[in-house]
Amino acid sequence: MTKQTRQLDRVVIRFAGDSGDGMQLTGDRFTSETAQLGNDLSTLPNFPAEIRAPAGTLPGVSSFQVHFADTDILTPGDAPDVLVAMNPAALKSNLTDLPGGAEIIVNTDEFTKRALAKVGYAASPLEDGSLEGYQLREVALTSMTVRALEEFSLSRKEAERAKNMFALGLVSWMYHRPIEGTVTFLQRKFAARPELADANVAALKAGWNYGETTEDFAVQYEVKPAKLPPGTYRNITGNVALAYGLVAAGVRSGLPVFLGAYPITPASDILHELSKHKRFGVTTFQAEDEIAAAGAALGASYGGAIGVTTSSGPGVALKSETVSLAVALELPLVVVDVQRAGPSTGMPTKTEQADLAMALHGRHGEAPVAIIAPRSPSDCFYAALEACRIAVTYRTPVMLLSDGYLANGSEPWLLPEISDLSDLSVEFAAEPNGPDGQFLPYQRDPETLARPWAVPGTAGLEHRIGGLEKADGTGDISYDPANHDAMVRIRAARIEAIEVPPLEVEDPEGDARVLVLGWGSTYGPIGAACRQLRQRGVKIAQAHLRHLAPLPANTEEVLRRYDKVVIPEMNLGQLSAVLRARFLVDAIGYNKVRGLPFTSAELESVMEEVVKNV
Amino acid sequence: MSEPVGAAVGGPNGDPVGPNGRSALKLVPKAEGKQTAKEFKSDQEVRWCPGCGDYAILAAMQTFLPELGVRRENICFVSGIGCSSRFPYYLNTFGMHSIHGRAPAIATGLSVSRPDLSVWVVTGDGDALSIGGNHLIHALRRNVNIKILLFNNRIYGLTKGQYSPTSELGKITKSTPIGSADWPFNPISLALGAEASFVARTIDSDRKHLTSVLRAAAHHPGSAFVEIYQNCNIFNDGAFEILKDSSQRDEALIRLEHGQPVVFGADGEKCVVKEPRGFGLQVVDTADVDPSEIIVHDETVRRPSYAFSLSRLPNDDLTNTPIGVLRAVERPAYDDIVREQVAAARSAAAEPEQELGKLLHGGDTWTIL
Numbered sequence: 010m011t012k013q014t015r016q017l018d019r020v021v022i023r024f025a026g027d028s029g030d031g032m033q034l035t036g037d038r039f040t041s042e043t044a045q046l047g048n049d050l051s052t053l054p055n056f057p058a059e060i061r062a063p064a065g066t067l068p069g070v071s072s073f074q075v076h077f078a079d080t081d082i083l084t085p086g087d088a089p090d091v092l093v094a095m096n097p098a099a100l101k102s103n104l105t106d107l108p109g110g111a112e113i114i115v116n117t118d119e120f121t122k123r124a125l126a127k128v129g130y131a132a133s134p135l136e137d138g139s140l141e142g143y144q145l146r147e148v149a150l151t152s153m154t155v156r157a158l159e160e161f162s163l164s165r166k167e168a169e170r171a172k173n174m175f176a177l178g179l180v181s182w183m184y185h186r187p188i189e190g191t192v193t194f195l196q197r198k199f200a201a202r203p204e205l206a207d208a209n210v211a212a213l214k215a216g217w218n219y220g221e222t223t224e225d226f227a228v229q230y231e232v233k234p235a236k237l238p239p240g241t242y243r244n245i246t247g248n249v250a251l252a253y254g255l256v257a258a259g260v261r262s263g264l265p266v267f268l269g270a271y272p273i274t275p276a277s278d279i280l281h282e283l284s285k286h287k288r289f290g291v292t293t294f295q296a297e298d299e300i301a302a303a304g305a306a307l308g309a310s311y312g313g314a315i316g317v318t319t320s321s322g323p324g325v326a327l328k329s330e331t332v333s334l335a336v337a338l339e340l341p342l343v344v345v346d347v348q349r350a351g352p353s354t355g356m357p358t359k360t361e362q363a364d365l366a367m368a369l370h371g372r373h374g375e376a377p378v379a380i381i382a383p384r385s386p387s388d389c390f391y392a393a394l395e396a397c398r399i400a401v402t403y404r405t406p407v408m409l410l411s412d413g414y415l416a417n418g419s420e421p422w423l424l425p426e427i428s429d430l431s432d433l434s435v436e437f438a439a440e441p442n443g444p445d446g447q448f449l450p451y452q453r454d455p456e457t458l459a460r461p462w463a464v465p466g467t468a469g470l471e472h473r474i475g476g477l478e479k480a481d482g483t484g485d486i487s488y489d490p491a492n493h494d495a496m497v498r499i500r501a502a503r504i505e506a507i508e509v510p511p512l513e514v515e516d517p518e519g520d521a522r523v524l525v526l527g528w529g530s531t532y533g534p535i536g537a538a539c540r541q542l543r544q545r546g547v548k549i550a551q552a553h554l555r556h557l558a559p560l561p562a563n564t565e566e567v568l569r570r571y572d573k574v575v576i577p578e579m580n581l582g583q584l585s586a587v588l589r590a591r592f593l594v595d596a597i598g599y600n601k602v603r604g605l606p607f608t609s610a611e612l613e614s615v616m617e618e619v620v621k622n623v
Numbered sequence: 624m625s626e627p628v629g630a631a632v633g634g635p636n637g638d639p640v641g642p643n644g645r646s647a648l649k650l651v652p653k654a655e656g657k658q659t660a661k662e663f664k665s666d667q668e669v670r671w672c673p674g675c676g677d678y679a680i681l682a683a684m685q686t687f688l689p690e691l692g693v694r695r696e697n698i699c700f701v702s703g704i705g706c707s708s709r710f711p712y713y714l715n716t717f718g719m720h721s722i723h724g725r726a727p728a729i730a731t732g733l734s735v736s737r738p739d740l741s742v743w744v745v746t747g748d749g750d751a752l753s754i755g756g757n758h759l760i761h762a763l764r765r766n767v768n769i770k771i772l773l774f775n776n777r778i779y780g781l782t783k784g785q786y787s788p789t790s791e792l793g794k795i796t797k798s799t800p801i802g803s804a805d806w807p808f809n810p811i812s813l814a815l816g817a818e819a820s821f822v823a824r825t826i827d828s829d830r831k832h833l834t835s836v837l838r839a840a841a842h843h844p845g846s847a848f849v850e851i852y853q854n855c856n857i858f859n860d861g862a863f864e865i866l867k868d869s870s871q872r873d874e875a876l877i878r879l880e881h882g883q884p885v886v887f888g889a890d891g892e893k894c895v896v897k898e899p900r901g902f903g904l905q906v907v908d909t910a911d912v913d914p915s916e917i918i919v920h921d922e923t924v925r926r927p928s929y930a931f932s933l934s935r936l937p938n939d940d941l942t943n944t945p946i947g948v949l950r951a952v953e954r955p956a957y958d959d960i961v962r963e964q965v966a967a968a969r970s971a972a973a974e975p976e977q978e979l980g981k982l983l984h985g986g987d988t989w990t991i992l
Contacts, residue, residue, distance in 0.1 A: 041987050044989060045987065047989060047991060239990075240990070241988050242988060242991065243983075244987070259975075260975045260979045267732060287964055287967075287968035288968040288972035289972070289975060290975075292735060292736065292965055294732065294735065296728065297728075297758065300725060300758075301725070301727075304721075305735070307732065308701070308731060308734075309733065309735070311732075314732075314736045316732065330722055334722050424983050424984060428976070464737075465696065465697065465733070466652075466694075466697050466717075466740060468694065469696070471696055471715050473667075473717075475711070475719060475720025476721065476722060
């Protein structure tokens with residue numbers, strides 16, 4: 010039969026199912042197919058912390074949202090246009106996010122009495138009329154998958170497991186996605202069990218064919234490729250990009266990279282990724298605890314490596330004392346905090362940006378460090394490179410604040426030329442710098458205020474460093490009051506001396522009176538909201554802080570240029586507090602800590618409200 | 624294949640090495656000329672209390688290091704916090720006075736990334752066994768190529784006299800006015816429980832013995848753990864007097880020597896034999912046993928249980944305290960394994976920038992013209 014094809018400019022699809030249903034994989038594959046087609050895209054995985062919560066329960070629901078479009082986009086989309094619900098729990102837990110008229114594809118096989126009761130449905134929502142406002146597509150995904158795989162000698166359970174590929178095949182058909190890449194992927198993934206590879210491919214194709222033949226799906230959609238800058242792209246998550254950035258820092262500095270890490274969600278993937286790249290001279294050390302992870306990284310830095318430690322909030326808290334030591338020792342140390350909802354264990358798989366105050370102030374004594382925050386998954390690459398550049402150039406700890414949303418979310422990345430990446434080359438101290446052949450470990454470079462990086466093994470530079478206060482210049486232990494006061498001020502000045510690019514403002518017409526300022530992963534939703542406002546003729550200026558310490562030199566000037574400044578943050582106002590205290594600027598906070606990124610729609614209305622009242 | 628075991632034997636460049644050719648110092652550059660103790664003294668004024676046992680250990684180290692024959696700049700001391708942890712300031716080598724308890728972790732990162740260094744950790748009973756207990760046991764189990772010197776004075780000195788994790792039960796201190804309620808750690812037993820490959824004990828006042836243990840530790844490929852009984856004359860004076868006093872020490876000390884029967888006492892009147900019941904060792908009168916029953920010390924015994932049994936011999940009054948090398952076996956060192964993995968991967972890699980290009984372009988890519 011001939012199917013109708015409808016053109017769309019953008020679509021948001023959410024795959025939702027039990028954590029054992031393979032929704033992350035399904036979403037990943039759909040994303041890959043979409044990337045191959047040249048759409049711009051952005052993804053948002055959302056999964057439970059439990060490895061396998063009891064099957065069919067609400068806490069066990071795992072989902073993956075992908076937004077793709079024929080223009081460049083900034084977010085994974087506020088609300089899904091299409092929900093694929095593999096069971097009643099997936100339907101129930103995601104329904105509230107769906108706008109009226111959205112399309113719901115449900116796996117009817119899983120809507121048994123028992124499964125419905127498990128999530129508190131008294132009657133089947135497929136029958137009680139509660140889904141009338143949506144376009145409901147009832148598909149017997151499980152049984153059709155099992156039937157499609159009859160020729161394979163698989164147990165029923167094994168056959169059922171391929172239902173995610175059936176769903177992927179169907180949705181791929183609906184949106185004209187090529188499935189060849191997924192076929193290759195499956196063959197590689199199940200190389201050891203070709204039978205399973207063939208079965209999964211068969212399920213994928215069965216899903217596709219079902220779409221093509223059934224009358225239930227009358228319309229196919231098409232989203233044309235986006236007009237993106239020319240070049241080679243790949244899809245990348247924040248954690249992988251961050252790991253690659255660290256690898257690149259090693260290559261561009263010629264120094265070995267040493268990662269000390271202790272497993273923690275959502276940062277572990279950086280450790281996993283880096284452990285695969287030993288060919289770049291990267292050493293990964295899975296330490297006995299967070300403290301040792303930071304300590305070993307600092308020890309490696311002392312020895313002339315780029316010492317890096319990666320963690321999330323609770324782990325970073327444990328590293329605090331080591332970071333303070335690194336401040337006193339004036340040695341490079343990169344501390345990556347992939348922020349998650351806190352305090353304490355909080356919601357480990359959910360995002361938040363509430364560790365800014367800790368990064369700024371979470372140490373004893375006056376212990377300033379540099380802080381940088383990436384704004385998108387692919388920006389994690391450049392942020393990691395920049396963090397390493399600051400660390401090795403200025404011999405200081407640098408905190409890199411990523412978050413769960415960036416870590417697991419993905420977007421297309423225009424691959425850089427290696428030779429265009431920052432040059433991180435450094436020179437170790439080679440000879441004494443003081444009078445009569447003396448070595449002064451705390452004699453500073455007048456420009457960077459950095460002390461020499463004098464690594465063990467260098468003849469003539471034998472010296473002792475430590476946490477005790479040191480006399481400026483000689484580095485000898487000093488309890489002299491004036492020296493301590495001077496050293497505290499020097500350490501602060503050292504951070505302020507770091508060169509960072511000016512804060513840029515996007516204000517197309519140049520006459521906006523309201524500025525919205527963000528940092529970190531809110532860049533996407535803020536940017537999307539600004540675009541939507543401007544399309545409607547509302548004037549709004551946007552700026553995004555990548556460097557939080559030191560702040561760009563023009564920060565105050567930018568803030569003062571506007572009548573009102575709005576600062577949306579996934580915390581209770583940590584950046585607002587800093588800017589208010591520092592510049593006496595009356596920033597208006599918009600704060601939510603729901604473990605999820607802002608939607609651009611909510612930011613749009615918040616900003617519009619402010620614009621109206623200027 | 625079982626890992627070869629054995630005591631140190633002569634290597635090609637004169638370093639003692641294990642039977643499989645490994646040495647802690649194989650990759651550490653040798654000093655050119657003869658070095659002197661004076662060269663190893665830093666310009667810093669030593670600030671321990673007069674009479675502190677740390678002075679003797681420092682002097683022994685300053686005399687021993689020239690003998691080690693490696694370049695001064697390739698030696699690094701890392702310490703934690705406590706009186707003993709001031710040690711690095713007084714040696715004219717590289718040194719870091721770090722954080723309470725964390726020296727083994729910092730030294731691990733340094734040692735793994737720098738095979739050309741001889742890395743030493745100086746720590747105390749509070750630093751290593753209380754706040755840093757976790758790092759100590761993990762460094763030992765990994766067998767990182769670091770030499771850990773634990774100055775045990777059974778008290779907190781720097782914080783002025785609280786009981787430590789090695790203080791005896793019932794110890795009256797500032798923080799335990801009616802006696803401590805904690806059972807103490809036996810540091811040697813703890814290290815052996817972590818399967819430390821080299822475990823030894825020595826005493827601050829016995830310069831010759833101390834030096835011989837430092838020598839053995841320095842050359843051991845892998846972690847070396849050395850407990851040094853050190854007198855705190857201010858807060859716990861005389862804690863080891865029975866082991867030092869010339870009229871008592873011969874009766875109290877068991878001087879272990881590899882390949883020698885474990886016999887002690889002024890006239891060898893005591894010896895160590897197997898317990899008739901159980902798996903341990905015990906001290907008996909030499910006259911009461913057949914000489915063939917006396918244990919012949921073998922520091923290379925693979926199972927840590929033998930050395931562990933030795934470590935359990937002391938009584939509460941410190942009689943029957945073994946000193947010397949209890950255990951020296953070879954097993955793979957963490958640093959070596961990690962570096963071999965990295966080196967193997969590197970040798971198969973292209974030029975780094977090219978390899979980075981390949982990495983970034985790996986996976987599914989697409990091109991927009």
